[in-house]
Amino acid sequence: MGQAEADQAAGAPAGPLSAELLHRMHGYWRAANYLSVGQIYLRANPLLERRLTRADIKPRLLGHWGTTPGLNLLYVHLNRLIVEQDVDMIAVIGPGHGGPGLVAQTYLEGSYTERYPAIERSRGGMERLFRQFSWPGGIPSHVAPETPGSIHEGGELGYALAHAYGAAFDNPDLVVACVIGDGEAETGALAASWHSNKFLNPASDGAVLPILHLNGFKIANPTVLARIPEDELASLMRGYGYEPFFVSGDDPMIVHQHLAATLDTVMHRIRAIQHHARSGTEPSVRPIWPMIVLRTPKGWTGPKIVDGKPVEGTWRAHQVPIADFEDSEHLVQLETWLRSYRPEELFDGNGKFLAEFASLAPTGHRRMGSNPHANGGELMLPLTLPDFRAHAVAVATPGCVKAAATATLGGYLRDVMALNLATANFRLFGPDETASNRLQAVYDVTGKTWMAETRPDDTDLSTDGRVMEVLSEHLCQGWLEGYLLTGRHGLFSCYEAFVHIVDSMVNQHAKWLKTTRSIPWRRPIASLNYLLTSHVWRQDHNGSSHQDPGFLDHVANKTADVARIYLPPDANCLLSVADHCLRSRGYINVIVAGKQPERQWLGIDAAVRHCTIGAGIWEWASDDGDPEVVLACAGDVPTLETLAAAMLLRDYVPDIRIRVVNVVDLMVLQPQKAHPHGLDDRAFDAMFTTDRPVIFAFHGFPSLIHRLAYARAGHHNFHVRGYKGEGTTTTPFDMVVMNDLDRYRLALDAIERVPRLKDRVPAETARYWAMMERHKLYVAEEGDDLPEVRDWQWAR
Structure with a gap:
C-alpha cells in the first residue's frame, strides 16, 4: 500500500472493511478502471512499459467513460458480498454503454478468458482485450451478448429493471443486482418497472436489488432525479414501495466504507424478508424491499479539466473525455490519466493481475460473468407439454x-x-x-x-x-x-x-x-x-x-x-x-x-399436416384440374372471405375452375435462399402456378405479401387485398368492405383477371356496386350485417 493510500485508509470512517481489505478492493477498482480506459484508447503498449505515442492510440475513439467507474465500483463491492455471504447473484446493467467496465471486470475475474481463450491474462491478452473494443471484427462498446454474465443488451435504455424482475421470478435463490442509470430512469418503461415489486413473491421468487446510480448527467444535459432534493427522491422511492438507502461522495475511501456497510444492511434486509416469507407461519404479504441510491461523479477518477473546461463531474465525461491527439498535450494528459491508476502495482511484468487483488473475486459459477443464470440455456428444462x-x-x-x-x-x-x-x-x-x-x-x-x-x-x-x-x-x-x-x-x-x-x-x-x-x-x-x-x-x-x-x-x-x-x-x-x-x-x-x-375448417389431423408444410391447396374447396384463378388467403377472416368469394364465383360463373390456397406460415412465401421455411420453387409454383391470376386475401398490409414473394416466378400475377388503414366503429363485415377485402370485391377481382370473363366485367362491376349500396344502407339502418353475410355457411 502506498503511503498516500495508507493515510487515506487510516483516515476513512469506521466500516466493515479492514484497512487491508479496503486497500485490496481499491486496487481492484483501480485495475478495472485502468482496463476500461485502455479499451477506449489503446491499441498497443498495454502496460505503459514505454512512453505513450500517437501510434499507441486507436484511430477511432469510441466508448463511454462517464458511467464506467461507478459500474466498476459496484462490481467490486458486489463481488465482496458474493464471497462473504455466498450469494448467487447476477448483475443487470441498465447503463449498458458502460461496456468497457463489464468487460474489464469479467476479464479480471477470469470469466472472459474462459469464454475467449485468446484473451489470456497476460501482456498479449491485455493488448488483444484493448484492441478488440469498438474495433472492426471485435466487440461492441456496449454490454452485449458477447459480454459474459450479461442478459441485458446495453444499446437501449429503459428495460433493465423489468429484465431483472423477469430473471428473479421462480428463481428463489437468485439475487439480481440491477444498476439503473439516472438517464435511463427518465424513460417511461423504467418508471413503470418500479411497480414490479408488487408481483415478486419473497416465498418463491428471488430478490431484485435496484441500484439507482446518479452521476448527474446524460449525454449533454442534467438528469431529473439527480437534480431534485434528496428527501423528494426518497419519497418517490418510498411511494414505489421501496426502502431507499443513500450512498454518495467523491472520496473513494469514504465511499468504499459507506457502500460496503450499505450492501451488508440491504442484504440482511433481503434475507430477513425471504426468511419470514418462507417460514410458512403467515400468509405471504408484500414486503418493503430495499434499494440503493448511489451518487458519484460522472467520469470519476478521469481528467478533471481538458482544454480549460471541466470534465469530471460534468456531461463532458459521458463518452471520450480526451479525443484530439493531434494536440501533443492531450497525449501527455492521457498518459498521466492512465498512470494515475499505478498499473505497475496491479499487474506483474507479464501482465497478470496480482494474486493479492485477484483473490478477491468469487470463483466458479459464483463469478457474475460465469453464473449460469446469465446463460439461461445452460439451465433450461424443456416444457412438459400435453397432447x-x-x-x-x-x-x-x-x-x-x-x-x-x-x-x-x-x-x-x-x-x-x-x-x-x-x-x-x-x-x-x-x-x-x-x-x-x-x-x-x-x-x-x-x-x-x-x-x-x-x-x-x-x-x-x-x-x-x-x-x-x-x-x-x-x-x-x-x-x-x-x-x-x-x-x-x-x-x-x-x-x-x-x-x-x-x-x-x-x-x-x-x-x-x-x-x-x-x-x-x-x-x-x-x-x-x-x-x-x-x-x-x-x-x-x-x-x-x-x-x-x-x-x-x-x-x-x-x-x-x-x-x-x-x-x-x-x-x-x-x-x-x-x-x-x-x-x-x-x-x-x-x-x-x-x-x-x-x-372451423380442418380436423386435427388435416390441421397438423397443413401446418407442418405451412401452406397448401385446400382440395375440398378447389376444382379439379388446371385452375383459371387461384384464391389465396392468410388469416382467419381473410380465409372466411376467400371461401365465401369462391362460392360467389361458382354462383356467378358455374364452370369457373378455382383453386383455394391457404397460408399458415407466412415465411413459406419467401424463396428458400431467403428463409429456411420458404417453399422450394417447384412446390411454390405447383401451388400458386406461374401464369394464373392469384387473388390473395391477407390479414395485414398488402405490401408485405409482395415483399415476401417478389422473387417468385409468378409474383407478377399476385393481386393482394388486405388492410389499407381504413377503419372505424362499425360492423365486422363493414370492416372488410372498407378495406376491399370482402368476398364481393375478391370475386370481382377474380373475374377482372380471368381472360375469358373479360366481357362480363361491366355487368359484374355493376352487380358489385349494387351490393355495396345495399350493404351500406342495411348497416346504417340496422346496425348489423346483412343476414346472408352474418349467417353465411360454406357449401359445395
Missing part, C-alpha cells in the same frame, strides 16, 4: 361447426400450466387481457400474480399465481425476456394493435438472438412467443384506435434466422402452431388468431 390433439375441435365437414380459436387454445394452455407447476417453468404474460382474449381456462389451475392489497370482490388473484397481468406492454415484454434469458418459458398474449408499444424491445431481443447464434458458449433459450388476438378485423366495436396489423411487417423485417409468423385459419391449426412454438428455441414466433366464434 394438443386432446383439445381439438371435432370437424366432420369444413365449416360445419363454430368455435373460438383462442378459447380452444386456453384449454391447452391450462394443461401446459398444470403440467409445469412443479418445475415453475412457465408463465403467461399479458396486459390485463387474459380473460378478454378468451384464455381464462388457465385460472382453473393458477391465478394472477398479485402481492398488493386484495379486496373481497377480487377474482383469480394469488400471491403464487403464474399469470402475469399488468397494464404495461413494456413490463410484460421485459419480464418475459428476463424470464426466457434465464432459462424458462412463456407466452405473451396481447391485443394486436397495442403490441406495437414494444416494437423497439423486439428489435433488441431479435438482435440478441441473432448475435448469440454465432457465440458458441451461449446456449439456446426458449423462443419469445406472441399470441396476437382481438385483431384488426374483429375490432369493429372499438374503432380505429384498436385496428392495426402492422406488427407483422415489423417482425418480418428481422433476420430470417429469428423471425417466424403464423396465421392459423382455425382453432385446430392454432393448437398445432402453438405446440410447435412452445417447443422451439431461439426464435421470435408471432401467432395471430381470433377470439370470436368462427367457422
